[in-house]
Amino acid sequence: MTDELLAGYPVVVDIPVAWGDMDYFRHVNNIVFFRYFESARIEYLERIGFRELTDEGSVGPILASTGCRFRRPLTWPDTVAVGARVTEVGEDRFSMSYRLVSRKLGEVAAEGDGVLVSFDYAAQRKVPLPERVRRAIELLQGQ
């Protein structure tokens, strides 16, 4: 079930919900969903070799925006499976989509998105997406 819901997401990470992720309303707090998305994003960036400052010129990704649409409340105990995929690649940026599935419910609990910009940390400005990163995304998405 969960696998079908995450078809098309080349990167999927499993994360156990912590009891302490729940807030006053006794559901997982909204900001924790962004932590879950971040874990999937970082894994994706690792897979395309674009996680942080590279040796070839201090170019790395910077998160420009992100959002979440909440579908179902989450409660402990549960394990979430979070999928990440790239939906669009531009000159100096790319867009990601996240899908968070509750393994306990077998249902989508949230959908998210994010825009990552290629940034030269030394020069402090946007730069074109490195060609090898572009190819790594194509390769990973083409699987």
Add this chain to the structure above:
Amino acid sequence: MTDELLAGYPVVVDIPVAWGDMDYFRHVNNIVFFRYFESARIEYLERIGFRELTDEGSVGPILASTGCRFRRPLTWPDTVAVGARVTEVGEDRFSMSYRLVSRKLGEVAAEGDGVLVSFDYAAQRKVPLPERVRRAIELLQGQ
């Protein structure tokens, strides 16, 4: 400066940036911005008497979606001023806009938004926004 940037936001909360809010990149982590927005949102809900389950029928707000556009990285030490305002009121929901200003930089560090749905927790379904909440929003925004 900060005050001008937050004109039109009837609710503004001041929050000191914690050293521990910074992550591996030595900037305030992206999920912390949503905690800042949440603090402003809760204060707004408190001001319109719609923070949680009311005594009159278990109706309260539920966060349906939220997003953030990052403008400037934040670093400790700093204090952020976070403004919240309602931008649109619908039959069973309303939209909020957040603006986060760094007092150290005197600049907008992030803009956010959220949609809150009026929810009957007992019946587990959306319900029309209580009339007194609608009036409280008008009153607060009209200031």
Add this chain to the structure above:
Amino acid sequence: MTDELLAGYPVVVDIPVAWGDMDYFRHVNNIVFFRYFESARIEYLERIGFRELTDEGSVGPILASTGCRFRRPLTWPDTVAVGARVTEVGEDRFSMSYRLVSRKLGEVAAEGDGVLVSFDYAAQRKVPLPERVRRAIELLQGQ
């Protein structure tokens, strides 16, 4: 290796380190170790049927104190195995010991402890540890 280090701990939970758990010093932040301990503690409480308010009289555990001795810095990526055991049972309280092992390093990264008091939330005072909880601890520790 990890298993040997956790011999004697009847409850062990595995938790993946999140990238976002790291702070400015590029190690997992100190407060996150307490979240890891909490996850092991809650699992232990669940196993002895003493997690929260019972139906039989609103008696549950309350954390009176906790501490941590840091042995090795943790970094992402890693998975921690966190063991919990009860070291002493008193009239109205019991002491727990936690051991946190880095699966990547195969070494103890931290040792922790905590004291939990049996509390009547309705009467707002300490009460003797329920007999069935005492027996459940003996049973679990005796394994």
Add this chain to the structure above:
Amino acid sequence: MTDELLAGYPVVVDIPVAWGDMDYFRHVNNIVFFRYFESARIEYLERIGFRELTDEGSVGPILASTGCRFRRPLTWPDTVAVGARVTEVGEDRFSMSYRLVSRKLGEVAAEGDGVLVSFDYAAQRKVPLPERVRRAIELLQGQ
């Protein structure tokens, strides 16, 4: 009232409790107390010029252990005043004591402690506490 409770603490920081700091039990979660202590500790380290790697040899403090005794549950809304003081200075380490006062309650909500070791991050070993740091502590505590 709060001021009397914090007499003898040369560093005191004020921190607003965030709604999101509360957990399932509707009290501020235990790990958040350590974040509050950390904020007071970092401020103290800043005041004695020992916050992080110095330019004179990569020597900085490392947290060896920390603990907390919980006295009163905290709830939002509130502001905590957190005092930090050094209680003992050794050859290569010093001990700190924290006191957390709820401004709403006018009472001590928690007491904490920590041991900081003087560490040469380049050589990866303990080193004697720099003399100027020792003097800065004496000066700050002598106030």
